[in-house]
Amino acid sequence: MxxxxxxxxxxxxxxxxxxxxxxxxxxxxxxxxxxxxxxxxxxxxxxxxxxxxxxxxxxxxxxxxxxxxxxxxxxxxxxxxxxxxxxxxxxxxxxxxxxxxxxxxxxxxxxxxxxxxxxxxxxxxxxxxxxxxxPSGLPGDALSAPAQLEWQLVKRDAGSVLTVKNPTLYHVSMADIKLQAGQQTELAADSTMIAPGAEKQFSIKQLSRQDSVQLSFSSINDYGAQDKYSAQLVPHLAAKATGTRAKP
CATH class of the missing domain: 2.60.40.10 (Immunoglobulins)
Incomplete structure (x- = not known):
């Protein structure tokens, strides 16, 4: 047995x-x-x-x-x-x-x-x-929405908070939202979606004392491919990311 x-x-x-x-x-x-x-x-x-x-x-x-x-x-x-x-x-x-x-x-x-x-x-x-x-006649387009997101890193006593606002009329689906400073990397979220006009926050622990960090994330487009985006963040200053679109 x-x-x-x-x-x-x-x-x-x-x-x-x-x-x-x-x-x-x-x-x-x-x-x-x-x-x-x-x-x-x-x-x-x-x-x-x-x-x-x-x-x-x-x-x-x-x-x-x-x-x-x-x-x-x-x-x-x-x-x-x-x-x-x-x-x-x-x-x-x-x-x-x-x-x-x-x-x-x-x-x-x-x-x-x-x-x-x-x-x-x-x-x-x-x-x-x-x-x-x-809806028919909706201004703008979904492809450019990720580049319109507004990112901000805010320092707090217990760490930092990464904030993202979506001023567009389109949803943005993202994966692998990371912050990097030197050899240190922190994953803020492995996947998320932000609705039109919405705001999301992510707690940051490891890189909370850095004066400047590199943000990177992937945006999932209409075809399921991942477009790469990045931005340099300075605490308390809003920034937008620039990207490279995936080849069809």
């Missing part, structure tokens, strides 16, 4: 393998940009090695997962092995702000097939991606 610790480890490994096998579907994009000039946006669901049934819907991602003024067709679809299904996201024409970009969420959930035997754990795998709704 195997020791309990080994048996438990094998059980967890088996469960992990089963969980990975359950994720049969994949999406053709990591985000959807819904142009308000159009009536719909599309995304493709690709299937793997077994027939699956998927259920799709849009919500606002609040505490109650409130419904958003969008519909997905087909809401329920069977996809055969090695096949794909086009999902159409339709906007009902009202219910979203018209003066700024908004974000809702597309959910695509794989409904597991009936178990071949008893005592089998089945998991319903759900994938969620952002839908960026851009």
């Amino acid at each position: 195997l020791p309990r610790s080994i048996a438990t480890g094998l059980g967890l490994l088996t469960l992990l393998m089963a969980t990975q096998a359950a994720a049969s579907i994949s999406l053709s994009a990591t985000r959807i940009v819904f142009d308000g000039d159009h009536k719909e946006a599309n995304i493709t669901v690709r299937n793997g090695n077994q027939d699956v049934l998927i259920q799709s819907w849009v919500d606002t991602s609040d505490a109650q997962d409130s419904a958003a003024p969008f519909a997905v067709t087909p809401p329920l679809a069977r996809i055969f092995a090695k096949e794909q299904q086009l999902l159409r996201v339709l906007y009902q024409g009202a219910g979203m702000p018209t003066d700024r970009e908004s974000v809702v969420w597309l959910n695509v959930q794989e409904i597991p097939q009936a178990a071949a035997s008893d005592n089998t754990l089945q998991l319903a795998v759900r994938q969620r991606i952002k839908i960026f709704f851009r």
Whole structure:
């Protein structure tokens, strides 16, 4: 008989393998940009090695997962092995702000097939991606929004606070927000998104006494690629970052 610790480890490994096998579907994009000039946006669901049934819907991602003024067709679809299904996201024409970009969420959930035997754990795998709704005629553009962010490092007794303000009408998704001074580097946030007109703060501990630090971050564009930005920050002075856009 195997020791309990080994048996438990094998059980967890088996469960992990089963969980990975359950994720049969994949999406053709990591985000959807819904142009308000159009009536719909599309995304493709690709299937793997077994027939699956998927259920799709849009919500606002609040505490109650409130419904958003969008519909997905087909809401329920069977996809055969090695096949794909086009999902159409339709906007009902009202219910979203018209003066700024908004974000809702597309959910695509794989409904597991009936178990071949008893005592089998089945998991319903759900994938969620952002839908960026851009009203018609919105001034500016999302591509230039990261360069408009206003960054400021403020010294305080217990450390420093890195503040970022978004004066634009577009969301900015960021990854790997770092501060560097000499050989020291501090990660302020591994990923975050700042909404139009919003402000966020990050506590800084290690580099709190530096008089000048180098800020760097990646901005995730409409295609899921990461554009690189950087700026030199002096405490209590606002600054904007300059960037290098990822090649298509």
